Amino acid sequence: MRAALLLLRKDAVLLRRSPALVLVLVVYPILVALLVALALQSDERRPDVAVVNLDASGRTVDVGGDRLSIDDYIDRLSEDVDVHRLDAGQAADALDAGRVSAVLTIPEGFISDLQSGVRQPALHLATSPRSPIEADAINRRLEAAVYRLNQRLATGYVEQVLELVDLVTNGGEIGIFGRSGDALGLRRSRVLVTDLQAQLRDAGDAATAAQLEPLVNFIDETQRNLDLAKPAANAIRAPIVLEVTEGAEGREPLSAFGFAGALLVSLGLAGTLLAAAAMSSEREDGALVRLRRGLISAGALVGEKMAFTAIACLVVGLALLGGVALFTDLTVGRWALWPGVLLLSGLAFAAFGVLAGALARETRSALLIALMVALPLMALGLVPGSEVAGAISAIVPFGPAFDAFQTLLVEPSIDAGDLLGTLARLALIAAVLATAAAVAGRRRPAV
Amino acid sequence: MIAAMSTAATPVLVARALARGYGEVRALDGVDVDLSAGEAVALLGPNGAGKTTLLTILAGVARNDGGTVTWAQGARPRVGWVPQRPALYPRLSARENLRLFAALEEAAEPDALAAELIGRADLAEHADRPAATLSTGTLQRLNLAIALAGRPSVLLLDEPTATLSPDQRLRLWGWLDELRGGGMALMFSTQSVDEASRRGDRLVVLGGGRLLFAGTAAAMTAAHGGGAGGPEAAERAFVQLVSGRGEDDAR
Numbered sequence: 001m002r003a004a005l006l007l008l009r010k011d012a013v014l015l016r017r018s019p020a021l022v023l024v025l026v027v028y029p030i031l032v033a034l035l036v037a038l039a040l041q042s043d044e045r046r047p048d049v050a051v052v053n054l055d056a057s058g059r060t061v062d063v064g065g066d067r068l069s070i071d072d073y074i075d076r077l078s079e080d081v082d083v084h085r086l087d088a089g090q091a092a093d094a095l096d097a098g099r100v101s102a103v104l105t106i107p108e109g110f111i112s113d114l115q116s117g118v119r120q121p122a123l124h125l126a127t128s129p130r131s132p133i134e135a136d137a138i139n140r141r142l143e144a145a146v147y148r149l150n151q152r153l154a155t156g157y158v159e160q161v162l163e164l165v166d167l168v169t170n171g172g173e174i175g176i177f178g179r180s181g182d183a184l185g186l187r188r189s190r191v192l193v194t195d196l197q198a199q200l201r202d203a204g205d206a207a208t209a210a211q212l213e214p215l216v217n218f219i220d221e222t223q224r225n226l227d228l229a230k231p232a233a234n235a236i237r238a239p240i241v242l243e244v245t246e247g248a249e250g251r252e253p254l255s256a257f258g259f260a261g262a263l264l265v266s267l268g269l270a271g272t273l274l275a276a277a278a279m280s281s282e283r284e285d286g287a288l289v290r291l292r293r294g295l296i297s298a299g300a301l302v303g304e305k306m307a308f309t310a311i312a313c314l315v316v317g318l319a320l321l322g323g324v325a326l327f328t329d330l331t332v333g334r335w336a337l338w339p340g341v342l343l344l345s346g347l348a349f350a351a352f353g354v355l356a357g358a359l360a361r362e363t364r365s366a367l368l369i370a371l372m373v374a375l376p377l378m379a380l381g382l383v384p385g386s387e388v389a390g391a392i393s394a395i396v397p398f399g400p401a402f403d404a405f406q407t408l409l410v411e412p413s414i415d416a417g418d419l420l421g422t423l424a425r426l427a428l429i430a431a432v433l434a435t436a437a438a439v440a441g442r443r444r445p446a447v
Numbered sequence: 448m449i450a451a452m453s454t455a456a457t458p459v460l461v462a463r464a465l466a467r468g469y470g471e472v473r474a475l476d477g478v479d480v481d482l483s484a485g486e487a488v489a490l491l492g493p494n495g496a497g498k499t500t501l502l503t504i505l506a507g508v509a510r511n512d513g514g515t516v517t518w519a520q521g522a523r524p525r526v527g528w529v530p531q532r533p534a535l536y537p538r539l540s541a542r543e544n545l546r547l548f549a550a551l552e553e554a555a556e557p558d559a560l561a562a563e564l565i566g567r568a569d570l571a572e573h574a575d576r577p578a579a580t581l582s583t584g585t586l587q588r589l590n591l592a593i594a595l596a597g598r599p600s601v602l603l604l605d606e607p608t609a610t611l612s613p614d615q616r617l618r619l620w621g622w623l624d625e626l627r628g629g630g631m632a633l634m635f636s637t638q639s640v641d642e643a644s645r646r647g648d649r650l651v652v653l654g655g656g657r658l659l660f661a662g663t664a665a666a667m668t669a670a671h672g673g674g675a676g677g678p679e680a681a682e683r684a685f686v687q688l689v690s691g692r693g694e695d696d697a698r
Binding site for chain 2: 006014288291295
C-alpha cells in the first residue's frame, strides 16, 4: 500500500510536469464531448433547403375562410427547415456545392390545382446524394410539414363541405370551390311542398296533394342522411388524434443523451489512454525492472495505475459536468451520485487501459492498442444496433458506463436497483480486466 | 565439471545447476557460480552467452526453471541491481529518483539517504535536473546510486561500463572499488576481457548458456593457450575458449 501511494504521488508529479499532457487531458475530452454531442444531436439541426417557386400566379386559395398563398406555404415550411428561396439554376448549384441539403420545387399551377379541389398538386423534393442520412432526416421533416399542411387543408375542405351540407339543409348563399349563387335548402323546400299539399287539400284536390308525398319523403330521408354527414366528415378530417404527454420537467432527452455519449467517449478515451501510458511507461522507462524486484507486486502496481486514472477521470468528469451545468441549458443535477459513478467508470476504463499497457512493450504500442480496441467498443456502447453489439458492449466498461451516465442524465427518475446493478457490472468488469492486467504485468521486464 | 567456486571467504551466494529456457532456447544450462563478500566476479562471454539471464535470476528479476540459489545464513541479503540500461524515471530529477527508490526500499530517512548517495555518486551538480538531461556517465552513476538505495551487500551489474568513455569508466570503477573495499560483493558482466581481468578477482566465462571456465585470468590464459603477453594473451585465450575448445574441455 505504501509503495502504491509513493508511485501514485510520483505519477501525479509527472502529470503535473507535463503541461502538454494535462492540456490534452482537459482539452481533448472537451473537444470530443463537443463533437460527440454535436454528432448525436445532428437530428435536431435545421437543414438548409432551397425552395424553387415555379407558380408565379400570385394567387391565393381560400380554404375554410383562410386564404393560403405560396408565401404562406413557404413560411410554414420554414418552421421546420431553413428555407432559401432560389431559382432552379441557383438551387441546383447550391445542392451540388453542398450549401443546401435539398431542393423543394413548387410546380407551376400549384395554387390553382389546390383551388380546384379536383387535381392533386404535387411538390418535388430533390435531396443531396452526399449525405443519405441527412437526406432521410430532411425527407422526414418535409413529410411532416406536408402532412401538417394537408391536415390543415383537409380541415378547410371538410369545413367547406360541411358548409355545403348546411347550405343544402338550410339554404343560403353559395360561395365555395369557385361557385356562387342562392340555394333553397331542404328545410325550406319541405315547407314549400307541405304548404302546397295543404293548399291542394283545402281546394279539394287530395289526389294531387298525395302525389307530392314521395317528394316530402325524399326530403326527409335526405335530411336524415345529411345529419349523419357531419360526424363522418369530422372523422375523416382527423381519423387518429395523437395526444402527447410532455416528459418530466428538467430532462432534455436528446441533449442529455448526446452529453452522456460525449461523456463516455471523452472520459473513456482519456482514461483508457492515460492508464495505458502510465502502465507501459513503467516498462519503457525501465523502472519496472527495479519495481518488480519485490518493491511492489504486479497487482498493487495495476491498482495504483487504476486509482491514478480514476482520480483523473473524476476531476475531468466533474469539470465537464460543471461546465455543462454552468454554460448550457442542460440540467445535470444528482451531484451526490456523480463522484461514485465517475470513479467506478474511471476504474473500469483504467483497467482496460492498464491491460493494454501491460501487454505492450512500448508506450506507443500500448496507446495504439488501447485506441484501436476502445474506439469500436465505445461505438457499440453508444449505438447498440443489434443484440450481438449490445452483448459485446455489456461485457466491456463502455456499455455499463454509458448506461450509468444515461441514468443520471436522461432518466426522469432513478431506479436504485437498476443503477446498483449497472455499477456492480462495472466493478466486475474492472476486477476481471485488472486481474488480467496483473497476470500480463508479471511478464519478465526488459533489462 | 567446472564450478565457479569462490576461493575467498565464506560465499554470500552459492548457485548450483542454474537453468533457464525461453521456448526451445536454453539461455542458461546448468551453471554453478559462487560469490563471497568483498569479492568481484567478472562474467565474460559473447552476446547470447547467458550473462544477463544469470544476473537477472540472481537479482530476482527473472526466475530460474532449474537449479538453486542459496544465500549465506539462509536469508537473501539486500541485493543491488544495476541493469545495463538505466532503470529510473527520466522526467524526475536525480534527487527525486533517489528519494523515491529509497522510500520504496523502506529507508528510514529517504531524504537523508538520497542526499548521501548524491554526494557519494558525485551528483550534486546535477541533482535537481531531470534524469533525461544527464550525460551517459552521470546517468550510469545515478543508476548505480539508485541500486545502492536499498543498502545492498551484494551488487550485480550488467555491463556497467559498456556505454561509458574511458574517464567515465575510471570514475565508475573508482567508486565500485570503494564499495568493494567496504565488503560489498560484486558480480559484473562485461564484453571486455581486459576489464574482466583487471577488475575481477575471478572470471566466469559463459558460452551458449553453459559455464565454460571459472578461475583467474592467469589460469584461463594458461589453460587455454593464450601464451605470454598479458592482456592480449588473455583475450586470445578467451577467444579460443568460446570458439569451441572450452566447451570440449568442459566436457
